Amino acid sequence: MATNQTYYVPEQSKWPIIATVGLGLTLYGVASIMVNGSQGESTAGSWALFWIGALIMAYMLFGWFGNVIRESRAGLYSPQMDRSFRWGMSWFIFSEVMFFAAFFGALFYARVFAVPWLGGEGDRGSSNMLWEGFQATWPLLNNPDPQAYPAPKDIIGPWGLPLINTVLLVTSSFTVTVAHHALKADNRKKLKIWLAATIVLALAFLVLQGEEYVHAYQELDLTLQSGIYGSTFFMLTGFHGAHVMLGTLMLIIMLVRIQKGHFSAEKHFGFEAASWYWHFVDVVWLGLFVFVYVL
Amino acid sequence: MFSQLFSVFLTYVYTQNCYIREQAFTLRWPVRANTASSEGLDAKSDKNKTLWRHSMMRVHAKRAGVLLSGLMLPALSHADWGMNMVPGVTGTSNEIFSLHMTILWICVAIGVVVFGVMFWSIIAHRKSDDREPAHFHENTAVEILWTIIPFVILVAMAIPATATLVDMYDTSESDIDIKVTGYQWKWKYDYINDDFGYFSNLATSQDEIYNRLEKNENYLLEVDNPLVIPVGKKVRLLLTANDVIHSWWVPEFGVKKDAIPGFINETWTRVDEPGIYRGQCTELCGTYHGFMPVVVKAVPQEEYDSWLAEQKAAAEKERELTQKDWTMDELMERGEKVYATACAACHQADGSGAPPAFPALKGSAIATGDMAGHLDIVVNGKPGTAMQAFGEQLNEADLAAVITYERNAWGNNTGDMVTPKEVFDYKNQQ
Amino acid sequence: MSAVADTHAQAHHHGPASGITRWLFTTNHKDIGTMYLVFSFTMFLLGGTMAMVIRAELFQPGLQIVQPEFFNQMTTMHGLIMVFGAVMPAFVGLANWMLPLMIGAPDMALPRMNNWSFWLLPCAFLILVSTLFMSGGAPNFGWTFYAPLSTTYGPPSTTFFIFAVHIMGISSIMGAINVIATILNLRAPGMTLMKMPLFVWTWLITAFLLIAVMPVLAGVVTMMLMDINFGTSFFDASGGGDPVLFQHVFWFFGHPEVYIMILPAFGAVSHIIPAFSRKRLFGYASMVYAVGAIALLSFIVWAHHMFTVGVPIAGQLFFMYATMLIAVPTGVKVFNWVATMFRGSLTFEAPMLFAVAFVILFTIGGFSGLMLAIAPADFQYHDTYFVVAHFHYVLVPGAIFGIFASAYFWLPKWTGHMYDETLAKTHFWLSFIGMNLAFFPMHFLGLAGMPRRIPDYALQFADFNMVSSIGAFMFGATQLLFLAIVIKCVRGGEKAAAKPWEGAEGLEWTVPSPAPYHTFATPPEVK
């Protein structure tokens, strides 16, 4: 509820419209790369669109966030404003949770319903008539139509790289919390060390994840095209990986800002937002580890 | 001036419409209200009791229709306009119909009460009549009451609905199994116990659709080969699709079930009265979704048996056709027919197609070029386009005939011909 | 001390900037609200024009005006444009204008993001509409874009359609986040949650629904994108996927979506009926709980759109019961509205006319919804015009009438002028007649067996289709009158008082009409 405090209503801003043009061009570019590419037409123009859009987006991100940081440092934001940002970030993370929920839902549906049905079990088990010889197993190492979707040779076991990755991410969630406490205690040195450690762990995770993908593609024939197992595997881990990348980028920016002397022990919402995001990425991973790798 | 023109226009169209309607008077879904009339009633069987109940429902339905039309469109009310669900000819459809009428009347009753109070307020409490507003704005007792009453009504509706649903889902102990496969834009019926099957295509001519010919009474609801089933037998339908999702619906059976590619859905029906029943595909399945009717012919058992024997013999003959030696003329003659039913919808009767969506075959590179390429596209289709793999849909003789036809018709005078045997070999070497 | 710190406040005298940059760069909730409303009406005309094409083709049996392929594109684009372009942005526009005024806030909580939310919409619809001109044509698989028709068999433009949906989704999510942050954080001192106006309450809950389901829509179109372009097999049985998976995910979004399109209208009507009954809203608390219950239930009913796809019977029964339950809280709302009118002191200006019609006709739509919820009966109704009748009854006299009622109710506040009451009443009566003529016969058509999404039909459907088309043309043409009324009202007319409606209540009526560019620089005190 509002109190009788100053509320900052920003002046006109050019950033949103620039962001719109940037995003529009980027996505239009991506779409036409895909469409023209699949029809064997030239994609040069599409790539140009994409790059122009991407550059505009980059320019916008620097400009817009720069703007916000400047305002924040000028002390224009009241605690109430701060609360608005907090609500904003929390609900944004909730929306991300729902995005992942769609893919987890797809995974559960495939495992619990679709694949067993195709293999002849349950209510729609007569579907197996169409796929003679198909056996329902999970992980799915043979597809109903192996011609269309060649099955993977094997899948990635949980107790190798994925376990290491789990340890890395859980540790990083821990280190970022230590960094946060350091910030609250105004211990800048400790803060930098622990935040840097978090970033190193994050990068290590990304490297290992990359290695896992290379292994999957080159040795196991586990690909996006290898049926529903590959589809759900790569969509879940892939989108998670993309979020880790984004989170890492946020953390790096936080480190840069801390180097520049931003944030105080009391006011550091930017840092908190990044760490919330990081925890969210971590929690999603735990879900992945359990449902994609272990079970 | 303008309004006059408009009314002349309307009158014109309306009369035209009446004309069309008159043609359709003998309508599909013929009124069978007297099936349960006196001659059946003295019989003691339960079946006749249900029939009697159903005929009462029909009376209700008629009354409802008349009432509704009387309320809504007094000037236009017309008995033959078909404004309510049909009770149908199966146990399921009758149960659904009675559910439908029950809920309808409950809703009407609730509506009368709610809108009654509302209109009373509107009429009796106007400011213009110097009404002072009352001051109440809460009453817990009333609010609890109008939460509970609807809930109870809902429970009352849910009970018969559950019973009907359970019944509809019981596909066990069937007498006949038929596999129904949806294709863009036709149905295939496979009698899996008897090892034969056939396609069922729309039989309405393009001329009728494009208003060049008068529309016949079964416009868009007629097919070349209807599904044939015996009366009084539990028929289990195994529904699937070849390309996209379709949905198989015959209103008079109360059966509607989606046909999903890669999966099989089961449903069943038992039809008690011989007759021809018509329905349509009800899931958007692409361009010609509106042109994919379902026609079922329910016949007495003896008639069914002889039909079955005929079909089996014919299927055997078809298989023999592949072995036979064909002449060019025979192939061309057969090819023209196959082309008209299977290909002309897209490529047009004169081979001109409808570019860019559907390429012309007249003078096309493939149809006048290398034979292997032509065989490939017709047998395997082109994934991702409307051009399907006809290898699964047509037999060897038809494939050979249509390919030969395409290579020689409309000035594509390549002089080539391909025999059913060659097609057979081509399919099997793959 | 001014409580609003605007870096340029002094220089601008709190007024709008001049020229086009006012609209491009604005952070003002009123400007943004106006843009949303104008955009929405433009889309309504565009989507409506497509409906006119549909109705013209269906005027008579046979193919006359368009080819089946184009007809499918029209149906698809009509549905998409009306849902995502007309109704949702209209409500966001109303939210932008009214929420800060109703809760005594200086603006929305995140004004720059607010601007971005808006401008993404024209961008998304530019892409969507441009697909009409692409080779292979626009999306033609229905607004529900079921796989595999939309994946393996979709036109090349599907990829563009997917990205357009992504952009709309981003816009909606940011808009919703803004609404929640505003409501939770910027209420005037003293305005506790249970004192919030109902429009605010319904929007709070709507925003929650949006944030919960728009990402799921994004998820399902992303899976489509992958199936189309990267060889995954989410919706392809040959790789172990299932086309029905698409429908589950889509309707997990889709059903809450339909409540997103009606809850804000519930809120607005809950202001208008008391105002013109000169009597407090009956059962405020139960109204709030009912909206909450509807929202919660909306997450567990999705498969009622899928009764014929072969859901196992246990699921079928669960979804049937859950769906039927929604009638209870919705009924509470209807009864409360009627009880509010009961023994009031009623007048019938245009907002009230639309609101009363809303209650009656929405309820009729609700009744047909309830009939559809009875699973065995739905086997006969599904994918026929009965469904089309149902959802047009809840959407046209539901959502759209709700929007008209709101527009007339608040136009004096927005423009400072009274609209032309006679013209507005004409607009109402023509709309009312046209709309019923267009959509009531669709019930009969559906029951008699006419499937939806077909360009041509069997002869026994001819008469009602013709009636329906005539009604649709009448309803459509009438909307041009609305345009004229609004333009006239913006340009002049009788000056509106701060509170033009005798019975109206709320903070928005405490500021002058038109509402100044910046309002509630100092939060008002609510007792």
Ligand code: HEA
């Ligand atoms: C604003 C949008 C909106 C709203 C509010 C609703 C409200 C409801 N809808 Fe509707 N619906 C749609 C938009 C909407 N719908 C759309 C767009 C589709 C089609 C999508 C597509 O396929 O393209 C659809 C389709 C649809 C179907 C699928 C039909 C099919 O495809 O076969 C079903 C099935 O259950 C259904 C049910 C309901 C129910 C039970 C309600 C309930 O919320 C209604 C509750 C209200 C009342 C019941 C009236 C008031 C209550 C009383 C007066 C109390 C007493 C009453 C009783 C006890 C009966 N809807």
Ligand code: HEA
């Ligand atoms: C909020 C949503 C909304 C709204 C407001 C409408 C409004 C209308 N709808 Fe729509 N409709 C849907 C949502 C909506 N619809 C959806 C979701 C579908 C399903 C799509 C699918 O199956 O995938 C659908 C499908 C649908 C169909 C079924 C198509 C089919 O199955 O093939 C029909 C058929 O009559 C129809 C008609 C109309 C009409 C006549 C209006 C009228 O109310 C429109 C009136 C408005 C105008 C006409 C614009 C204003 C006037 C002008 C621009 C001037 C020009 C006027 C003239 C030339 C007369 N709609």
Ligand code: CUA
């Ligand atoms: Cu097949 Cu519609």
Ligand SMILES: [Cu+2]
């Ligand atoms: Cu629904």
